[in-house]
Amino acid sequence: MKPERNVWLMYAIALLQGMVFYGPIAALYRQSAGITIFQITIIEAISLTLCLLFELPWGIVADRIGYKKTMLFCCVLYFLSKIVFWKAAGFGAFLAERIMLSIVISGLSGVDSSILYLSCDKSRAQKIFGIYNNLQTIGLLFAAAIYSLFIKDNYRLSGFLTVCSYGIAAIIAFWLVEVKNNDNEKAKAEVKEFVELLKRTLKNKYLILFLIGVALLNETHQTITVFLNQIQYVKCGLSDSAIGYIYIGVTIVGVLGVFSERLTRKLGIMRFASILYGAAAMACIILAATADAWLSVVSIVMLRISFSLFQPLQMELQNRQVISQNRATELSINAVIIDCTGIGANLIYGKLADIDITFAMLAGSFLCLAGFLLFYLWQTKYRENEYNINTNI
Structure with missing residues (x-):
């Protein structure tokens, strides 16, 4: 019997970790603590x-150690990183926070989706991934609303509230159920399999x-909706x-x-993906031209929607192509x-944004189109009803 409670616990963790109360002023928070925009970009590159x-x-x-222990360790370290961020002043402290965050992000990569995938029926996986991602968004929305209505210019209070939400998420992680069978005697075999x-x-x-x-669609969304949008x-x-x-609206x-999941079922993988990549490319073209x-706001919204609809699909497609028992690896x-x-x-x-924001936006359209071409070439090999993928894991 599958540990269905994991899904609900992961939902709660996603909601709480989405509550980044300093989200609307992330760059301003850092500047007020004594670091420049250039230093922020250096920290991001190191991260x-x-x-x-x-x-x-x-x-x-x-x-090797199991997905629950990994998730628990990362959630606790995530919590500690937010304490560092809350108290940070200067380049060194923010760099230390980002180093901790890098450990967390790489640790959670593949583990959170593996826990969800192995805790539910495969027919529901994409829908569950969609809910999981949306709860993170809902948490961020709630935090942004609280910031705009009550916190306002009290940057440090926004940092403290973020610490509280991540602390609760770390506590919830203790109740997760392990979904991976571990056998330490197979250590050498696992390295060989890696x-x-x-x-x-x-x-x-x-x-x-x-x-x-x-990656091209993901990075276009990340860079434009988090950093370049403010310049626009x-x-x-x-x-x-x-x-x-x-x-808040975005x-x-x-x-x-x-x-x-519903739109994928209705339109098919290729048609749905072509719409999403096309919408993202069009959004970048409009941003470059206007x-x-x-x-500009409508274009940013288009880019955000394209990414939000694409994430559950690409997570499900990645998991569908896993062929070994060591899913996280x-x-x-x-x-x-x-x-x-x-x-x-x-x-x-x-580099292009330093020259002119228009060039960066045009690059976004080219990279989205290139991403779609690569996705299309992949789909010619693994057509929707002809995948040579072992889905019985």
Whole structure:
């Protein structure tokens, strides 16, 4: 009997970890504590690199010690990182927080989705992934509303409330049920299997095309909706308060990801993916061409919706292609490829944005179209009704 309670506990953790009360003023919070925007970008680059370095070791460790212990450790460290962030002042402290966060992100990569996937019926997986992602969005929305209505310019209070929500999430993680069978006597066999998994992944050119295609859309959304959108809004003459309310609105539309499974079933994987990649590319083109506030907001919303609907689909497709019992390890290998692509794309966006925000937005449209082409090439090999994938894990 599957541990269905894991799903509900993971839902609660997702909701609480979505409650980042300083979300609307993340950059301003750091600036008020004494670091510059350039220093913020340096910290982000270091963080991405560390995530890449920690990814594979964490996958092996998670498969050795079990998914519950890994999840518990990461949730506790997540909580501690928020305490560091709350009290941080200066480059060193924020870098330390980001190093801790890199350990957490790489540790959770593949583990959270594996717990969900192995705790439910496979026919419900995409729907559950959609709910899981949406609860994170709902948590962020709730926190943003509390910030706008009550916290306002009290940055440190927003940091403290975030500490509280992450502390509760860490406590909830203690009640998770292990879903992976562990056998320490198989340690050498697992290392050998890791090497085989790595070789098999690198030889699977279609899987690599899929992962790079996914990464290009993910990184376009991440960079534009978290960082470049603020530059675009200033370009359009919007005030700080208006940017705050837009942040809430953009966060709200993220919950539309719950419809991902239904739309995939209705439209089919390829048609649905083509709509999402196309909408994201169009949004970037509009952002590059306009200085109108309304058009800019609508475009950011389009990009957010495309990503929110795509996330549950790509999570389900990744899990569907796992062929070994060491699910976290295999997904970690996938994440390394995604992270490498993300680092490259992020550097492109950063360099072009320094020159002109228009160039960065145009790059977003090209990368989205390139991502769709790679996704299409993958789909020609694994058509919707002709997958050569073992789904009986």
